[in-house]
Amino acid sequence: MLQTAHGSLHTGLGIQAGQTLLVRGGTSSIGVAAAVLAKEAGLTVLSTTRNPDRLALLAKLGVDHPLVDDGDVAGQVRAIRPEGVYAALELVGTNTLPDTLRATAIHGTVCFTGMLSDAWTIPDFYPIGYLPNGVRLTAYGGESSDLPADAFQRYVDLVAAGRLPIRIDRVFALEEIGAAHRVMEDGAAVGKLVVRV
Known part of the structure; x- marks a missing residue:
């Protein structure tokens, strides 16, 4: 979980302090970890849940903008940040990926990491019709070796301090x-x- 969140944020998205991040699938274990790690890194975080009863959980984690995933997350994101988010972590699957791409700013990046919905493939993928102009799409599916020892220790310290819930x-x-x-x-x-x- 921590390794996947770290790799998605740092290898897949190359996050930097001051950026905005959308976590699609925010109440999954990786989504929770990614939101907390992104906040620790100085990002503004928007995060989704399908269950309105879980919005308070996202807020408690420090998410700046908890969102109910009603299928039009891009519209909600653009209402908050008209230019879109700089980075987006897709944990739900290929069925929500087009909407996540639309929520992302020009020169922003979407990292496809999860398939919570079991939607694994994109039939008849045509990149020019599928990807918004200037939005980058990457993926992360790395190994434990992608988590440096110093980052792992920092995360263990956050868990011990009660700031990173497992x-x-x-x-x-x-x-x-x-x-x-x-x-x-x-x-x-x-x-x-x-x-x-």
């Missing part, structure tokens, strides 16, 4: 693994699901 939503026994998958597929968890072996 949320465990529920713990399941191994024989409950089917129930764990249903919770995950229904999007009912905020944080990690743990299965004890």
